[in-house]
Every structure is written in C-alpha cells, then in structure tokens.
Amino acid sequence: MTETYLNDTVINAKGTPCSRSVSYPIEASAIRKWAIAVYWPEPAPEVFMYAEYAPEDFDPFAWGPASYESLLPGDDSGVVYRHGINERALGFPEWKFRAGLNGGMNCTYGVRMHVGDVITDVKSVGEYTERQGRNGLMLITQSISTWTNQRNELVKRTINTGICY
C-alpha cells in the first residue's frame, strides 16, 4: 500500500515550466465543427457557424500542435504532453494507477481567440497533494496552462486538476 506519493522532488517541482506548444492558425471550420459537436443534437449558434472568433472552451491544440518544445533539461523524449506534464522527465516516481480522472478546471480568461490566431501554450507544474478516498490514497495533480496569442495577449490561464488512484 502506498503511504505517500509526495517526496521532495514532487513537492519542490511546483512552478517548474515544462513545455511550450504553438498551435496551427485557428480555422473557421474547426470552430464550426467544435460547436456542432458541443451543441448537438440542437443546432449550434449562428455566431460559431460563420465564426470570426472561437468559443472560450475551444481547444486549438485538439489535434496536435504545430510545434512542441520541452523546457525540462535533458528531456529529449519527443513526447507531446497535451493535457499533462512530463512527470518522468521531472524525476517523479513512476506511479502505477488504476484510473486517472479529470478533477476539474479553474480558468481565468483574457482576450478571445479569433480565426487566424496562433496560440502558444506554456505548461508548468502546479501543486501536488494527496487524499484518502474510497479507492485508497489518491494523488491530486495540478498543471497550469497559460495561453497567449501572437500579440502576446493573455487568452487564458487554466489550472487543470487530475485525480489518480
């Protein structure tokens, strides 16, 4: 039975920048398809069918970035981490979990994403904590994702929480 997930390496990693991704230019057709899927089976709002801007929840990295760069020293794995961070390259223990779940998001928004915008996502390590649950000791992970556009304006900053057990 795991007594704790939190060693010094995990605790001290908080705030470490991990990766930088750059999106392809946002296309109106990607926004349209996103809106159709989200609003289905009802029709999507007209504003997203002939879109000039994207809904706040649109993800321009959904099908991969145009470029990806690890910011962690010695990380030449080439693996793209879209939602999380490269815990192995950070030196975290190689935990084996039965399940990994989305625990929630906390997002502060800046400017809208418009068609043609190129978004940069810089991910960093958030706070790691643990808690006893009905499935045993759970690891609560956080990654922080900061999106800016090509004018370096803040698009959004999201704290993503994961639950692993």
Added chain:
Amino acid sequence: MNSSSAPSTPASAISRVQVGEQLPPFTRRTDFDNWNRYAAVNDEFLPHCMNDEAARSEGFPKAFGMGNLQWSYVHSLLRAFIGPDGAILRVDLQFRNPNLRSQVLTANGTVTAIAGDVLSVELWTQEDKGSRLALGTAVVRI
C-alpha cells in the same frame, strides 16, 4: 441549421438581472452519440468514455462522459445568458461524480452577486435523478 440555441439574452434585459435569478438551463441526453462527436473534435477517445467495460475496470458501473464536455456545456449555459456582447471572465468547476451513459445532464446557474456589469454565478450540473455531478462558480460580464 437555424440559430434557435444562439446566445439570446437581449441587452434590454440585463438591467433586470437580479441576485437569485436562475439561468435558463442547458440540457442534453448524454450517450455515445454525444461523446463520439466531441471526441472527434477534441481528440479525446478515452476508453472509459468509449465502452462500458473499460469504465468498469476503473470501478464505474458503465461508461461516463468527458469532463471537458461538461465544461463546454457550462460555457454554453453562460454564453446563452450573457449574449454575444458579454464575456466569460472566470470559470471554476470541480467534477464530483461521473456523468454516466444515458443520463440526462443539465447545466444550471444562479446569479449570486452583481457588481456593475459583472455577475457572479453559482454553477452546477446534475443528472435526471437530481444528483449533482459538477460544482463551481463563474464570473461574467454582461
């Protein structure tokens, strides 16, 4: 397609928003047909969202939906209320229970505070038997 579900709060109604007001709910029956469409636009083909057996192996009774899709439902709820000229400034949402396959999921909101043109909103999603699945808050400008 028409625009029947487009953001619809008229500017003239904004001044009438009151603390305690409930946002018009956003409701969807959730099953593989929703989730497959969302997976296709968000590259989110998670096994526990794609088949019941994978979800059971993780301790759930059957397949369950993506948290990111509930996130989008909550944003759709807010957009419809604030209208096209409004802005979502902040959303905080925690997932407490899984959105199991075939549930009817409703995203709800209640205005909790008003400061000028900025509203605070309590958010939650619930399934058709009344259990709350996600809880949170939002700040929006109208």
